[in-house]
Amino acid sequence: MDSPLNDQEISVVLVDDQQLFRSGLAIIVGAQKDMEVVGQAADGTEALEAIAAHQPDVVLMDVQMSPMGGVEATRKIFSDTTGRFGKVPKVIMLTTFDWDQHAAMAVRHGASGFLLKDSTPEFVCESIRAVHAGNSVIAPQNLAALLEAEPVPVPEVPALFDDLTEREKEVFAAVALGLANQEISAKLFLSESTVKTHIGAILRKLDLRDRVQIVVYSYESGIRR
Structure with a gap:
């Protein structure tokens, strides 16, 4: 059973098809006093189910997964009109490439930016805090270049x-x-x-x-x- 969140904690869902990478993220995020990992998923379909079930504050979403990738899952999250997800979470895309057009498309759909998978643990956690506070994790000038x-x-x-x-x-x-x-x-x-x-x-x-x-x-x- 998931433990109840403190008022100060940021609830996070992790989505990645590589279990080892996802487990590492869970350890990093779960070690933060102001964060709690409330759910995990291995693809976009599982991600939508986890988000609906846990209504997290922030989602870390891998760009490329099968059968449903992170871009399509992000589109479904932000285009939903049924109220399935309750509050709409902030989404951070995870990508291997610095200039990823797929991640840029996810930002078009509503994501708050993207992180490289080789980012430091400190940067990942600060990025979660940043988007939770209403900021982004990609410089607007970099996004402009991608667009x-x-x-x-x-x-x-x-x-x-x-x-x-x-x-x-x-x-x-x-x-x-x-x-x-x-x-x-x-x-x-x-x-x-x-x-x-x-x-x-x-x-x-x-x-x-x-x-x-x-x-x-x-x-x-x-x-x-």
Whole structure:
């Protein structure tokens, strides 16, 4: 039986078809005082079942598995309209390659970024904490480069974008370019706290989860400023 979580603990589901690698991750994550491994899975189908059963805060998801891979499982998680998964977890993709188009596609579907499988244990744990706090684990400028390498047909700009103020559109454009808050502050002559306020408003108005999703939104919507 799974042990109850403390209020401070981040619940994690691990998904990878290599049992030895998955077991190693479980030891690393389970050793953290603020984390608990609540479920494991060997492919995307098992992952969906584990997520529905345990409703974790964060999922570490391997990109390539059989029969259902991590990209398709991620798409199903974020496109679900049945409420099967309860709260929608944050998803971090696990990949062997630094510039992985499959992982980039998973980010398009809603993942908060990706990690190399040879990342240090410390970096893995800090990444879990980062996405749980609403941040991402891929630099927006790196994601922008990946998206540029695999362009999509440019649709009309969504009507929701017009709900942004002109200043929010300027901040949106800066985030989409991969600029950090400090850089946006200097570029637009705003305080960093004001930049954070604008980013929060952008995420709320466009129904996005984090700044990485702003980058994805800008590319998929054809918004280039």
